[in-house]
Amino acid sequence: MSESTMTYTSPASSAKMLRAMVGIGIVCALLIVLTFEGTLPRIEKLRAEALQKAIFKVIPGITKTGTYQLNANNDFVAIENEETAGEIVYAGFDDNDRLIGVAVEASGQGYADIIRILYGYDPESQKIIGFYVLESKETPGLGDKIEKDPSFLANFAGLDVSLEDDLSSVQNEVVPVKNGTKENPWEVDGITGATISSRAIGNIIGASTQYWVPIIYNNSKTFKAPAVTN
Amino acid sequence: MSAKIGEKSNGGFATTLKNSPSTDEFIKGLWRDNPVFVQVLGMCPVLAVSNTAENALAMGLATAFVLLMSNILVSSLRNFIPKQVRIASYILIIATFVTITDYVIQAISVELHKSLGAFISLIVVNCLILSRAEAFASKNSIGSSALDALGMGVGFTFALFCLGAVRELLGNGTFFGLHFFPDTFQEWIVMILPAGGFFTLAIWLLIFNAAKARKSEV
Numbered sequence: 365m366s367e368s369t370m371t372y373t374s375p376a377s378s379a380k381m382l383r384a385m386v387g388i389g390i391v392c393a394l395l396i397v398l399t400f401e402g403t404l405p406r407i408e409k410l411r412a413e414a415l416q417k418a419i420f421k422v423i424p425g426i427t428k429t430g431t432y433q434l435n436a437n438n439d440f441v442a443i444e445n446e447e448t449a450g451e452i453v454y455a456g457f458d459d460n461d462r463l464i465g466v467a468v469e470a471s472g473q474g475y476a477d478i479i480r481i482l483y484g485y486d487p488e489s490q491k492i493i494g495f496y497v498l499e500s501k502e503t504p505g506l507g508d509k510i511e512k513d514p515s516f517l518a519n520f521a522g523l524d525v526s527l528e529d530d531l532s533s534v535q536n537e538v539v540p541v542k543n544g545t546k547e548n549p550w551e552v553d554g555i556t557g558a559t560i561s562s563r564a565i566g567n568i569i570g571a572s573t574q575y576w577v578p579i580i581y582n583n584s585k586t587f588k589a590p591a592v593t594n
Numbered sequence: 595m596s597a598k599i600g601e602k603s604n605g606g607f608a609t610t611l612k613n614s615p616s617t618d619e620f621i622k623g624l625w626r627d628n629p630v631f632v633q634v635l636g637m638c639p640v641l642a643v644s645n646t647a648e649n650a651l652a653m654g655l656a657t658a659f660v661l662l663m664s665n666i667l668v669s670s671l672r673n674f675i676p677k678q679v680r681i682a683s684y685i686l687i688i689a690t691f692v693t694i695t696d697y698v699i700q701a702i703s704v705e706l707h708k709s710l711g712a713f714i715s716l717i718v719v720n721c722l723i724l725s726r727a728e729a730f731a732s733k734n735s736i737g738s739s740a741l742d743a744l745g746m747g748v749g750f751t752f753a754l755f756c757l758g759a760v761r762e763l764l765g766n767g768t769f770f771g772l773h774f775f776p777d778t779f780q781e782w783i784v785m786i787l788p789a790g791g792f793f794t795l796a797i798w799l800l801i802f803n804a805a806k807a808r809k810s811e812v
Contacts, residue, residue, distance in 0.1 A: 384676055395690055399697050400697055410701070
């Protein structure tokens with residue numbers, strides 16, 4: 365073995381490489397875990413705040429909210445810790461503990477990714493009374509009009525979701541229609557230039573109300589206002 | 595290819611031979627070797643997230659933070675990392691700081707995290723950061739590397755901000771969310787879209803190259 369046959373940098377031993385990679389890996393993992401643990405409480409707090417704000421937006425005129433889960437007897441019971449598992453809705457009450465509306469989260473495929481929305485339902489007038497996009501990755505300037513376009517948002521000021529006489533299903537399912545062709549109170553007028561995104565919203569609300577509205581309407585008496593204002 | 599450009603413009607011997615940190619390491623990233631306008635690195639976030647001034651600033655700062663931290667760590671470990679596994683090690687270090695940045699941004703504001711979206715995670719593959727680690731931090735002292743990262747980071751943020759400000763102003767009629775034009779102003783929606791990013795970048799590059807050409811003529 366002569367010097368000349370060796371490459372100009374002697375190859376590092378496997379042990380050295382292993383030591384470097386494992387060492388860096390452990391340090392990096394530690395850093396990530398520390399940051400995760402450190403920021404988790406604040407992230408959860410911000411998320412909950414954002415959701416609370418959204419609930420106040422979709423049910424106008426409320427002063428307090430509560431989180432409710434549907435139990436086996438078809439009663440809505442208030443829950444303290446918000447677990448993501450299970451079927452959860454948010455109810456909004458006014459100062460006199462009167463139920464004003466129920467906010468429901470729904471999601472479905474948009475143009476770019478899953479769109480997550482929150483809508484408010486008023487069991488008394490049997491109408492959708494508010495709508496808010498919680499999460500979307502729709503195209504900026506086009507698809508994201510579903511969050512801002514005033515004439516599109518006007519759809520959700522009073523969208524008809526009245527039940528059939530037997531109270532088991534929605535009379536007219538909410539359907540998206542082409543821009544400017546809305547004729548009935550259960551149709552969602554689309555947006556030109558955001559066709560897929562606005563249709564997606566109509567379909568998400570259609571499917572979600574078909575499921576939730578009969579349940580909420582028939583059990584709306586079981587919502588009990590929370591004792592403390594939050 | 596892009597990594598090569600980076601190497602050429604800053605692996606220059608004037609800087610690599612020096613061991614003590616100098617202000618030149620910092621200054622060069624701002625103008626002469628500006629990562630966006632001169633090296634044309636990291637185009638993906640530059641075009642995608644520069645639709646508003648606020649997004650551009652946030653993205654620039656996030657990238658600068660990752661750049662600074664990874665440069666410091668790479669530089670301090672430069673004698674510990676064997677050559678054969680250096681790229682893997684750099685990626686590991688960069689990915690760690692990107693994940694940390696992601697959590698921190700979420701903890702600062704949900705809205706901001708919402709608007710930056712997937713592009714935070716994509717900082718990992720921003721060739722600007724890897725090229726600084728490979729071309730500079732792995733060969734220089736911690737002090738020089740930190741200065742280099744700061745200069746490049748500030749230069750990157752500045753460039754993103756230049757794009758974001760123009761695009762938001764023309765495409766949305768606002769600046770940092772404040773309305774700037776009378777209501778009659780018709781927004782140029784194309785400026786918010788990716789195509790507008792290319793237009794704006796082209797105009798900025800034109801200005802930079804014209805300035806450079808004039809300087810070399812004199």
